[in-house]
Amino acid sequence: MTTDSDLAQAATVERARLVQSLVDSGDMTDAAWREAFERVPRHVFVPSFYDHTGREISASDAGTRDQWFAAVHEDRALVTHRTAGAATSSSSQPSVMATMLEALRVETDGTGMKVLEIGTGTGYNAALLAHRLGSDSVVTVDTEPDLVTAARARLAEAGYKPRVVLADGAYGHAELAPYDRIIATCRIGSVPSAWVRQLSGGTGTDAGQIIAPLGNALVRIHRTGPLRAEGRFLPGGAYFMPLRRDTVDGVPTRRPELPTDEGRRTEVPASALADNAYRFLLSIVEPDLAWQYDLTQDGKPAAARVWSPDGAIAALHTDGTVSEAGPRSLWSRLEDAYRVFTEHDEPGPERYGLTVDDEAQRVWLDTPRGPSWGLLT
Known part of the structure; x- marks a missing residue:
């Protein structure tokens, strides 16, 4: 990998290998998302990361360059930003990203489906969305100015131009609402009411949908009214940085x-x-x-x-x-x-659901009439 051309060629080979492993494991089943993961260069969006000791592993450091290249083409989450010694942003594990993107149920049928991403981070997920839907269909927000600046530059380098907004993701982005889909790449403790308000209307599968990490799993809910939404959790776990960080x-x-x-x-x-x-x-x-x-x-x-x-x-x-x-x-x-x-026979996340309205949010087991727990909003 002595030249940019050599790097790009080697990265193409390694992306194909990674994607094939995601297909083989069952984490990726949608051909359109497979094509997006094969084409979008993760290494452009993750030029460096931090290992478990806090040491920076970087493409620009000859001593860690090979380690960096191998890691960005593995199915692993990578810490990409630290504040006062604590991890504050990461590039998510590709298998989890694939699960979330497939669960988003986007369509490219010419209807102009619009997606809001909460948590731009490196910009990699926004690039995957833009590759699948077109840059004009993607809005992404983040609260960190340096992350937003870097993501804009990397998206442009990779050939994508979604709307990248510096904003508090808890409030969505009302200016360009409504959105057919909202995807959060940061952990939430409850669903912000602004997200529900900014979803498109409709009923059933045509209703606006949100997918987000809530607790230690992914929840997918659809709009059922102006300030109401309901849905279920997906199988398996999901561990993300929090939306807000008071400590x-x-x-x-x-x-x-x-x-x-x-x-x-x-x-x-x-x-x-x-x-x-x-x-x-x-x-x-x-x-x-x-x-x-x-x-x-x-x-x-x-x-x-x-x-x-x-x-x-x-x-x-x-x-x-x-x-x-x-x-x-x-x-x-x-x-x-x-x-x-x-x-209740040791239920996994897939047996739980979530109901959101303008008064309260409750996670329930099996049905809305089962055991339930209120969320702090």
Whole structure:
């Protein structure tokens, strides 16, 4: 890869290999999205990233160039922006991107379907949308000025010109509304009412739709009224940077003081903490938890500390007891969720749904009349 031409040729080969692996794994089934992933050069949008130690891996550094090139053509998320030492933006895992884009159910039938993306980031996802729908059909917003500037330049370099807007994504972009689809590439705790208002009307499959990471999974909802929407979660997990960041990674930067009281028995085993289905429910019941683990030799949790932004903390010990401190009993909330989880045959995200209206938002299990949990809006 001594010249730009050599780099482009090598990248084309590696993109084809990556896309084939996504097809083989079942993460990509739509031929039109396959063509977009094969054509849009991810390496242009990710000229550098940070590894788990915080070291920058860059195309412009001869010492890390080969590592950079390999990583941008792997199915992995890459941290691309840090603020005060914390990860604040990333290039999402391609398999998750493919899942979200296919779930968006876009059409290129000449009707001029318009998409709003919340969270421009590197601009890579906006480029994929623009390749599929045309640049005039894509609006993307981000709140970080330096990210917006860089994304505009990289999109232009790759030959795409969607509308890139510096704005708070929680408010969408009313100027160009309504949108047939809204896709968020950042985690939300509830659906902003502005997004529902800016969706196009219609009924059934013609109604405007939103797909977004809510908690630890993806939810797809469709508009059912002026301020109403409803839908279900998709199978599997999804882990994204939050839409807004009031503290580092959405939780206190310091762990509260550990509890010192004598532990009590708990029905939640340490093994449940590694169960993605149970952890999804926790991400709804108690968003923004922070965790520390003690692991067994085979990498499974043996003990843990967990705390919430309000300073409540619980410690699960290796003897199966738990102790707590802070303003409330945090572990009791985890126990309540575990009882629902086990009593309903350990449901995965696909068994949950979401109802949004102008008064409240609720996540429910199996049907809107099943167990449910309100979201903070």
